[in-house]
Structure formats: C-alpha cells, structure tokens
Amino acid sequence: xxxxxxxxxxxxxxxxxxxxxxxxxxxxxxxxxxxxxxxxxxxxxxxxxxxxxxxxxxxxxxxxxxxxxxxxxxxxxxxxxxxxxxxxxxxxxxxxxxxxxxxxxxxxxxxxxxxxxxxxxxxxxxxxxxxxxxxxxxxxxxxxxxxxxxxxxxxxxxxxxxxxxxxxxxxxxxxxxxxxxxxxxxxxxxxxxxxxxxxxxxxxxxxxxxxxxxxxxxxxxxxxxxxxxxxxxxxxxxxxxxxxxxxxxxxxxxxxxxxxxxxxxxxxxxxxxxxxxxxxxxxxxxxxxxxxxxxxxxxxxxxxxxxxxxxxxxxxxxxxxxxxxxxxxxxxxxxxxxxxxxxxxxxxxxxxxxxxxxxxxxxxxxxxxxxxxxxxxxxxxxxxxxxxxxxxxxxxxxxxxxxxxxxxxxxxxxxxxxxxxxxxxxxxxxxxxxxxxxxxxxxxxxxxxxxxxxxxxxxxxxxxxxxxxxxxxxxxxxxxxxxxxxxxxxxxxxxxxxxxxxxxxxxxxxxxxxxxxxxxxxxxxxxxxxxx
Amino acid sequence: xxxxxxxxxxxxxxxxxxxxxxxxxxxxxxxxxxxxxxxxxxxxxxxxxxxxxxxxxxxxxxxxxxxxxxxxxxxxxxxxxxxxxxxxxxxxxxxxxxxxxxxxxxxxxxxxxxxxxxxxxxxxxxxxxxxxxxxxxxxxxxxxxxxxxxxxxxxxxxxxxxxxxxxxxxxxxxxxxxxxxxxxxxxxxxxxxxxxxxxxxxxxxxxxxxxxxxxxxxxxxxxxxxxxxxxxxxxxxxxxxxxxxxxxxxxxxxxxxxxxxxxxxxxxxx
Numbered sequence: 001x002x003x004x005x006x007x008x009x010x011x012x013x014x015x016x017x018x019x020x021x022x023x024x025x026x027x028x029x030x031x032x033x034x035x036x037x038x039x040x041x042x043x044x045x046x047x048x049x050x051x052x053x054x055x056x057x058x059x060x061x062x063x064x065x066x067x068x069x070x071x072x073x074x075x076x077x078x079x080x081x082x083x084x085x086x087x088x089x090x091x092x093x094x095x096x097x098x099x100x101x102x103x104x105x106x107x108x109x110x111x112x113x114x115x116x117x118x119x120x121x122x123x124x125x126x127x128x129x130x131x132x133x134x135x136x137x138x139x140x141x142x143x144x145x146x147x148x149x150x151x152x153x154x155x156x157x158x159x160x161x162x163x164x165x166x167x168x169x170x171x172x173x174x175x176x177x178x179x180x181x182x183x184x185x186x187x188x189x190x191x192x193x194x195x196x197x198x199x200x201x202x203x204x205x206x207x208x209x210x211x212x213x214x215x216x217x218x219x220x221x222x223x224x225x226x227x228x229x230x231x232x233x234x235x236x237x238x239x240x241x242x243x244x245x246x247x248x249x250x251x252x253x254x255x256x257x258x259x260x261x262x263x264x265x266x267x268x269x270x271x272x273x274x275x276x277x278x279x280x281x282x283x284x285x286x287x288x289x290x291x292x293x294x295x296x297x298x299x300x301x302x303x304x305x306x307x308x309x310x311x312x313x314x315x316x317x318x319x320x321x322x323x324x325x326x327x328x329x330x331x332x333x334x335x336x337x338x339x340x341x342x343x344x345x346x347x348x349x350x351x352x353x354x355x356x357x358x359x360x361x362x363x364x365x366x367x368x369x370x371x372x373x374x375x376x377x378x379x380x381x382x383x384x385x386x387x388x389x390x391x392x393x394x395x396x397x398x399x400x401x402x403x404x405x406x407x408x409x410x411x412x413x414x415x416x417x418x419x420x421x422x423x424x425x426x427x428x429x430x431x432x433x434x435x436x437x438x439x440x441x442x443x444x445x446x447x448x449x450x451x452x453x454x455x456x457x458x459x460x461x462x463x464x465x466x467x468x469x470x471x472x473x474x475x476x477x478x479x480x481x482x483x484x485x486x487x488x489x490x491x492x493x494x495x496x497x498x499x500x501x502x503x504x505x506x507x508x509x510x511x512x513x514x515x516x517x518x519x520x521x522x523x524x525x526x527x528x529x530x531x532x
Numbered sequence: 533x534x535x536x537x538x539x540x541x542x543x544x545x546x547x548x549x550x551x552x553x554x555x556x557x558x559x560x561x562x563x564x565x566x567x568x569x570x571x572x573x574x575x576x577x578x579x580x581x582x583x584x585x586x587x588x589x590x591x592x593x594x595x596x597x598x599x600x601x602x603x604x605x606x607x608x609x610x611x612x613x614x615x616x617x618x619x620x621x622x623x624x625x626x627x628x629x630x631x632x633x634x635x636x637x638x639x640x641x642x643x644x645x646x647x648x649x650x651x652x653x654x655x656x657x658x659x660x661x662x663x664x665x666x667x668x669x670x671x672x673x674x675x676x677x678x679x680x681x682x683x684x685x686x687x688x689x690x691x692x693x694x695x696x697x698x699x700x701x702x703x704x705x706x707x708x709x710x711x712x713x714x715x716x717x718x719x720x721x722x723x724x725x726x727x728x729x730x731x732x733x734x735x736x737x738x739x740x741x742x743x744x745x746x747x748x749x750x751x752x753x754x755x756x757x758x759x760x761x762x763x764x765x766x767x768x769x770x771x772x773x774x775x776x777x778x779x780x781x782x783x784x785x786x787x788x789x790x791x792x793x794x795x796x797x798x799x800x801x802x
Binding site for chain 2: 355359360363364365366368370377379380382384396
C-alpha cells in the first residue's frame with residue numbers, strides 16, 4: 001500500500017523523526033492534549049460531538065494502557081457513568097461499542113450478531129426515544145430501515161457474484177428490476193384487461209361501464225372487490241420473484257460468463273442498461289401493442305403483504321391479515337405501524353439471505369467460487385466446470401436480488417422504470433467495496449451505511465452543516481444530497497487508497513488486494529466448455 | 533506400440549498450430565499403465581503445449597486423444613480431469629490465498645456431490661461428505677509431508693512445499709494418469725532426489741499410478757523413467773529406455789548441436 005512516508009516531504013519526515021524520538025509518555029501526553037483541544041473546539045460547534053470525541057479518546061487510551069488490575073474496572077466504571085447519567089447519548093453507545101471488545105473473541109463471534117439482531121428487531125420501539133447524533137441528526141426512521149435492509153440484501157446477493165466468485169457485475173440493477181416487475185405483474189391489476197358486462201357485446205360497442213376480463217386470485221390480501229388482474233399471495237410472490245430472477249440470471253449468464261474480467265463487466269453493464277429501457281418502453285412491447293410494463297408510468301398499486309383473514313382470526317389477530325390496514329392494537333406502549341411489520345419481515349428475509357450466503361461460502365461450491373476467483377485455469381484443471389460454477393454464482397446472486405426487488409416493490413406498492421438506472425448498480429457495488437468484498441459482515445455494514453446516507457444521512461448532514469457551521473452571521477446553504485454521487489465517489493476513492501480491502505475485510509481478499517492475484521489467462525476463452 | 537488394453541492414453545497424430553507456428557507436429561504417443569514416462573526436449577520443443585492438449589487447455593488442431601479407450605479430444609479441462617487426468621503446472625498455480633487443505637479439497641471437486649441446495653440445508657449427506665473430504669485431504673497432505681502445514685496459506689509455504697502441495701492437489705482429483713510439468717524445477721539436488729524417490733517408489737510402486745512428466749533434470753529423468761520420449765521443434769525425435777535415448781544421435785544433436793555429435797564420434801564415444 002502507498003504509505004504516507006513515501007509521499008512525505010522533508011519537513012514531514014523530520015517531524016515524524018522527532019515524534020518517534022520523544023519518550024512514550026511525552027507522546028501520549030501530546031496526543032491526549034491534542035484530542036482534548038479538538039474536543040473543546042468541537043464542543044463550540046456541537047456539544048454532543050465534543051463529548052463523543054472525548055469518550056472515544058478516553059476508551060482508546062484506557063485500552064492502550066498496559067494490563068493493570070484496575071483497568072477493566074476503570075472501563076466498566078466509565079460505561080456505568082454513561083449509562084447512569086447519559087443513557088441516551090452517543091457517548092453511551094460508544095461506551096457499549098467499546099465494551100463489546102472485552103468479550104472474549106470466541107463468544108463475540110456469536111454474541112455480536114445476536115445482539116445486533118435483537119437491537120434491530122426492537123428498533124421501532126425505541127427509535128423515537130433515541131438521542132440526536134451529532135452531524136447525522138436523528139436516527140433513521142423505520143421506513144428508511146426497510147429500504148436499508150432491502151439494499152443490504154441486494155449487496156449480500158451481489159457479494160456472492162463479485163466477492164466470492166470474482167465476477168465483476170456492473171448490471172446488478174437488472175436483477176433488482178426483474179424482481180420488482182415480477183412482483184408488479186403478479187400482484188396488481190396490470191393484466192386485468194376489459195370486457196363488457198353485457199353478454200355477447202364487444203368492448204367497442206359496450207354501453208355500460210367495462211369490467212375486468214381476467215381475474216386470477218391466489219391468496220392475495222386486501223383486494224378491492226371486482227378488481228381484475230393476477231393476484232398472487234405476497235409470500236409466494238417473493239419466492240416466485242427469486243426463482244424467476246435466478247432463471248433470468250442463468251439466461252443472461254450463459255452467454256456472458258464465457259468472458260473474463262473487463263469484458264464481462266462491460267457486457268453486464270449492457271444488460272443493466274437494456275432492462276430498464278425495456279421496462280420504460282414496454283407499454284407497447286416491441287410494437288406488438290401489448291402493454292407489458294405500463295411504460296414510464298410504472299405499475300401501481302401493488303397488493304400488500306399479509307397473513308389473510310383466516311390465519312389472522314385463528315391467531316386472535318397476532319398475525320395481521322393485511323400489513324397496510326393493520327395495527328389497531330397498542331403493544332408495549334407502542335402504536336404499531338404497518339412500516340414496523342414491513343421492517344420485521346425485511347429482517348427475516350435478510351437473516352435468510354445471510355444464512356444461505358454463509359452456508360454457501362463454506363461449501364464445495366463456495367470453495368470452487370474462490371478457486372475460480374484466484375486462478376481460473378488451475379480451477380478448471382482441478383475439475384471445476386467453469387461455466388456451470390459461475391452460472392450458479394450468478395443465479396444465487398440474482399435470486400436474492402430478485403427477492404429484495406420484489407419486496408421493495410411491495411413495500412412501495414409501486415414499480416417505476418426510473419428506479420432502475422445504472423447508478424443503482426454502481427451504488428450496490430460501492431456498498432460491497434466499502435464494506436469489504438467477500439466478507440458478509442463488512443458488506444452488511446457498508447450497505448446499511450450507504451443506504452442510510454442516501455435516504456436520510458446526507459440531507460441531515462446538510463442541515464447540520466447549514467445551521468452549525470458559520471462565519472459570523474453568514475451560513476452556508478448547501479444542498480448536500482445533490483452532491484451524493486460525488487460524495488460516494490470520494491468515499492470509494494478514500495477506501496481504495498487507504499484500505500482497499502474495505503472496512504471489515506475478508507482475510508483472503510485483503511491478501512489478494514495487497515499482493516495481487518496471479519491469474520494470467522492461459523485458456524482458450526472460446527473453449528471454456530459448458531459440457532460436463 | 534499398438535492400442536492394447538494396457539495403454540492408458542493414446543494420442544494419435546496430435547497437432548497444434550498457433551497461427552503459422554506449428555508447436556506440435558503430428559505427434560503420436562502412448563502411455564502404458566503403471567509406468568513413469570518422461571517427456572524431454574529443449575526449451576520451446578512443444579512439451580507444455582502437448583500437455584495442455586492432453587488436459588484440454590488447448591484444443592488440438594488435428595489428431596485424436598484417447599483416454600481409457602474414450603475419445604477426449606477437445607473436451608474441456610474439467611471433463612478431462614473428471615475422466616482421470618490430474619496435473620501440476622510448470623509455474624506453480626496454487627490458489628495462493630487458500631490454505632493447503634482448502635487447495636487439496638478444491639481438487640476433490642469432481643469426486644464430491646454436494647450441490648447448492650443441499651449445501652444450504654447442510655443435509656447429513658453433505659456433512660458426511662465434507663468430513664470425509666477433510667479427512668482425506670489431511671491424508672493426502674500427510675502423504676506429501678505437509679500435514680503440519682494444513683492450515684497455512686499456500687503462498688506462505690516455501691517453494692519446494694508448494695510443489696508438493698500441487699502434487700497433493702492433483703492426487704486429490706483421483707487421477708489414473710498424473711501429469712507433472714517440470715516438478716523439480718527450482719529444487720535443490722537433495723529435494724530432487726527425494727522427489728525422484730517419491731515418484732518412483734510411492735506413486736508408481738505403491739499407488740500403482742501412471743505418471744507422465746516433463747523434466748529437465750537428467751538425474752531425475754534417468755533415475756525414475758521407464759521410458760523417455762524426446763520432442764524437438766514439435767516433433768518426436770526419439771523414444772525408448774533412458775539408456776537408449778541417452779545414446780541417440782538425434783537427441784544429442786537436439787540438445788548440443790551437430791558439432792557435438794561429430795565431436796563424440798571422433799572420440800569414439802557414440
């Protein structure tokens with residue numbers, strides 16, 4: 001990696017030398033002094049920010065201390081102080097975050113995901129009670145949480161393709177779109193058609209109001225009486241969307257996966273552009289007059305998801321019959337919102353995705369994917385059928401992308417072609433890169449963070465800057481979300497320069513990125529072979 | 533030699549052209565079962581190209597390759613591996629960032645049956661298969677003397693051990709025929725001698741494996757080969773026991789030039 005000292009000017013070098021020459025105690029003293037100064041400075045801008053910096057440095061320095069009998073006690077006392085006096089503050093949260101590192105690693109591996117899931121499940125109950133984060137403002141609301149989880153699912157899916165198998169896919173949005181449109185086709189009035197209620201009279205000569213011609217209902221909830229079209233139960237629909245998208249992934253994959261590296265990236269980019277265009281122009285599908293996608297107007301509304309009246313009745317209303325119209329009960333002092341239900345279902349879907357992804361990673365197929373990423377030629381020589389194995393990676397990635405897309409469409413109750421542009425593909429890829437390619441935990445963190453920034457974070461940050469940063473009476477008037485692409489680009493640039501393996505890297509990937517993979521093609525690409 | 537039951541591999545008039553260059557020119561070649569055959573020749577003679585055709589990396593321009601009586605000409609590499617040819621590479625091509633045991637387990641890919649779906653559910657079958665594969669991988673590492681380094685990343689192993697790991701990975705594919713491409717390149721004389729012993733004694737005599745290797749180190753070639761074939765400019769110029777080949781004029785000419793042959797004749801050596 002490019003180290004600072006190779007860039008250094010002589011002045012910088014001598015400063016470093018002097019710093020090194022100082023006694024350890026002096027260095028610590030200066031560092032702590034600088035941190036306190038920084039905290040004091042920030043205190044004038046935003047109290048909470050100042051406290052946060054102080055907390056961080058306090059915990060950091062306690063950790064740096066040599067092992068002493070009272071060290072643990074000091075840390076515990078500090079956490080307690082926060083929890084008692086400032087239970088709802090960033091400081092308390094940071095204190096808890098640091099406390100996590102006292103847990104022995106063996107336990108932490110299990111405890112951390114469990115705590116994270118529990119915290120997420122109860123998020124709707126305490127979200128409104130949470131403190132304001134400096135710079136980022138209030139905690140994201142539950143609807144944002146749903147979108148974040150949907151994007152995390154997509155990132156985890158893309159991670160199978162890019163992180164495990166090393167196939168650069170710049171058109172992942174195609175899978176998202178396929179899933180969303182599958183949901184729209186099978187849970188809306190899109191294909192209702194029209195006929196005349198009077199028997200034997202064609203629609204052109206009809207004198208009374210037309211009624212839907214096609215009507216197919218399979219367990220959908222919340223239907224308007226007399227509404228035509230195909231209505232499949234939301235749960236079935238999620239599975240259906242996954243399967244159809246996976247099949248679509250295989251269809252796209254068979255011709256494209258014969259290519260390597262850059263060529264593959266370009267072709268996937270093409271597919272990522274083709275699909276939204278088909279959606280946009282699909283109100284007259286290839287000039288046949290068939291209205292497949294309803295063009296730029298999109299398909300809306302979509303059926304909601306729910307457990308139906310029967311199940312709801314049997315369980316005494318515990319399982320809501322329809323998410324959109326649910327929630328009169330007042331549980332745990334919290335008025336349920338339909339968003340909360342969507343949020344919890346999203347968590348379940350994400351857990352399934354993560355589970356499958358982890359299982360695949362440590363399987364025969366997962367090993368084959370990593371082998372292909374490391375050296376395609378050697379992998380083929382060891383008996384791994386390249387085409388088939390890559391296609392499986394593609395199909396698995398597509399499956400989860402499709403489910404995420406379908407769920408998002410159901411949540412929004414709409415699908416528009418404008419949702420599926422190239423920037424979404426890049427955005428999801430950014431999530432994977434930022435978090436750490438190949439490491440599912442990193443990808444989750446990266447995706448959640450970027451999705452949050454996109455939905456709320458940037459706007460909040462802009463508001464904070466506009467009100468807190470000022471020169472005299474002059475306040476800036478920034479529209480930060482307008483600079484979103486630039487900011488994401490900058491984030492990726494910084495990550496690539498200083499931590500190319502991502503925030504939480506996979507051990508293997510980190511090694512590759514620092515030393516490079518030696519995979520010179522030796523192979524006839526025309527001869528990659530689909531045959532077993 | 534004719535196509536008898538004892539011939540594991542029969543290549544007939546195999547030819548490879550790269551544009552105008554004829555890398556392998558109508559070479560016919562048989563590998564009898566249970567023997568160690570060496571393929572030698574000066575640099576650029578077409579040895580590795582020939583190997584790459586046997587393993588499906590290149591498709592021959594003409595000719596046919598029969599393995600165990602089945603035509604495998606132009607089949608993709610994984611299909612050929614599944615039918616029983618395992619190989620190592622001239623310039624080591626391990627999966628650098630995978631551990632030694634993972635490398636070996638990748639080699640077992642064709643011999644395992646777990647698929648996407650039962651891997652997710654992790655059925656008892658998958659659990660058993662995975663455990664068996666792990667145990668077998670450890671056995672194979674034991675065989676080449678790397679058991680203690682099972683969890684070391686391949687790239688952290690010293691050069692000689694990387695060569696051994698490549699052999700273990702190739703053995704994991706359960707081959708009938710093992711192709712070794714310059715297996716002792718970069719080894720010191722002691723390591724080469726050990727390796728010669730390993731091929732001759734362990735692989736051939738104990739495991740009853742058939743080995744075809746490209747080798748430059750004549751001590752290794754002469755020490756272990758049952759038969760030596762010599763390629764020069766893409767053509768097979770000689771074949772026979774190590775002793776016969778050593779005396780063959782065309783071979784000496786190919787390696788040392790015409791002058792050397794005349795020199796030797798004058799001194800009555802040939």
